[in-house]
Amino acid sequence: MLSKIFTGLAIGLSPLFKSKLSQIKSKLFLTYFLTMTAIVGVAGACVYEIMAFHIRQQFEKSAIKLASNAAAMLELIKHEHEEYFTENDLYLKLSDLLREDLGKKDKIIQNLYGEGISVEWWNEKQQVLVKEGEVKDEWRLAYENKITKHYDYKRRLFSLILPVKRDSNSEIIGYIKVTESTINLDENLFWLKWGVVTGGLFSLSLIIIGSSFLSQQSIQPILASFQELKQFTADISHELRNPLTVIQSTAQILLENADELKPANQQKIKIIASAAKEMKCLTEDLLLLVRIDKEILDAEKQFRLLPIDEICEDLVEMFIPLAESKQITLQYHTQLQSQPQVWGNASNLQRLVGNILSNAIEYNYPGGEVKLTVKQKSTWVIVEVEDTGIGIPETELKYLFQRFWRGEKAKQFRQQGSGLGLAIAHKIVKQHGGRILVTSQVGKGSIFSIHLPLASR
Numbered sequence: 001m002l003s004k005i006f007t008g009l010a011i012g013l014s015p016l017f018k019s020k021l022s023q024i025k026s027k028l029f030l031t032y033f034l035t036m037t038a039i040v041g042v043a044g045a046c047v048y049e050i051m052a053f054h055i056r057q058q059f060e061k062s063a064i065k066l067a068s069n070a071a072a073m074l075e076l077i078k079h080e081h082e083e084y085f086t087e088n089d090l091y092l093k094l095s096d097l098l099r100e101d102l103g104k105k106d107k108i109i110q111n112l113y114g115e116g117i118s119v120e121w122w123n124e125k126q127q128v129l130v131k132e133g134e135v136k137d138e139w140r141l142a143y144e145n146k147i148t149k150h151y152d153y154k155r156r157l158f159s160l161i162l163p164v165k166r167d168s169n170s171e172i173i174g175y176i177k178v179t180e181s182t183i184n185l186d187e188n189l190f191w192l193k194w195g196v197v198t199g200g201l202f203s204l205s206l207i208i209i210g211s212s213f214l215s216q217q218s219i220q221p222i223l224a225s226f227q228e229l230k231q232f233t234a235d236i237s238h239e240l241r242n243p244l245t246v247i248q249s250t251a252q253i254l255l256e257n258a259d260e261l262k263p264a265n266q267q268k269i270k271i272i273a274s275a276a277k278e279m280k281c282l283t284e285d286l287l288l289l290v291r292i293d294k295e296i297l298d299a300e301k302q303f304r305l306l307p308i309d310e311i312c313e314d315l316v317e318m319f320i321p322l323a324e325s326k327q328i329t330l331q332y333h334t335q336l337q338s339q340p341q342v343w344g345n346a347s348n349l350q351r352l353v354g355n356i357l358s359n360a361i362e363y364n365y366p367g368g369e370v371k372l373t374v375k376q377k378s379t380w381v382i383v384e385v386e387d388t389g390i391g392i393p394e395t396e397l398k399y400l401f402q403r404f405w406r407g408e409k410a411k412q413f414r415q416q417g418s419g420l421g422l423a424i425a426h427k428i429v430k431q432h433g434g435r436i437l438v439t440s441q442v443g444k445g446s447i448f449s450i451h452l453p454l455a456s457r
Helices: 002-011 015-071 074-084 102-112 183-256 263-297 308-325 346-362 394-399 408-413 421-431
Strands: 117-123 128-132 148-152 157-165 172-181 304-307 329-335 341-344 369-377 380-387 435-441 445-453
Touching: 015 117, 015 157, 015 172, 015 183, 074 117, 074 128, 074 172, 183 263, 304 308, 304 346, 308 329, 308 346, 308 369, 308 380, 341 346, 341 445, 346 369, 346 380, 346 421, 346 445, 394 435, 421 435, 421 445
Parallel strands: 329 369
Antiparallel strands: 117 128, 117 172, 148 157, 157 172, 304 341, 369 380, 380 445, 435 445
16 A cells, blocks of 8 residues: 555655646647637738738729720710721720820820730720820630639739719610729738738737737646655655664564464564565655755755775675575676766765666576676766566567566566666666666677767776
């Protein structure tokens, strides 16, 4: 029961939980960012379309007004056309017909067209009578009862054909075609689009800042709960150490006087002693995890130069009795030309290499071998632990450093174990700015390579 309680408490301290916390924050940021970006994007697109529609409407209204003014002259032009037109004329200009009053002619022509605009007067058979202006467009699709419009986007032209009647109920007497360059219209739409895009980019920067702020604010309650859970785990682990020590000591004393106990009671006391020992190790591991988290914050104050090869050599001497009891051969090798030093915490580095060595021995077969090698490569010192043990399936390697996780083969080979040893080792490696790599083959063994950065001299 206590083991389950500790498991639940330690979830809050696991890297998986922190990874999930980071994922939640990222998802919140992404949600806020995408939502606000979509709103601004849709709003910007709507503003552009509304403004562009208004600009086009104004442009087309100007062309309709021009066509309406020209329509007032259609009957006069038809009459004059019959008088002045000859078979040698491809088409007449308005200036050819209005000869009577030069001042009046210039004023009318000036009002009818400008640069980039041409006006054509057609008869009821859609034949060109008069054309004024140099803009050319061959589009000729006229309807009797409505204005027709056409945009030639390739040539950047707009054409409009207006049917003309003597009055609202009479038949068609002709058509007015106005053709106008859309260069100015396109420029206006371009600058409108550029303004919307610029505003959107500015809004995007504000959205990024706002999304980051909102996601950070949203995650604060979770972070507060996380810190409280860490403190609670540390407190309860600390408080449980003493009663567990008492239980273990009492059970040990009873076992030392086993002659006075029945065999069945001896077995029960052994189970109590074993469980108390396991729980004590678990509480110490939890306290270590909390302590490592705190040490990361002020690592520079606690770290000092350490000879990693001496630490490894001392550990091998410490683990030789355990290896001999398991009938395991433990070897130590160095491939160094000088004594490498690293910045670190001595006890944590001992725990790091010790956890790997302990696993290599515990999950090995009788008669197997464990070899610890220290070597230097570039700016790294590599501590390599190679064993001939049970090995790790490739599918389980990605879960190897999760807290409280143990592979099925490991559980079958050795029932005891909290699943915290490798998690602690991974935490310590990260604390020291290094990395740990694993290669393994089931039934043949594993190689754990600890890479630590060399201290600059």
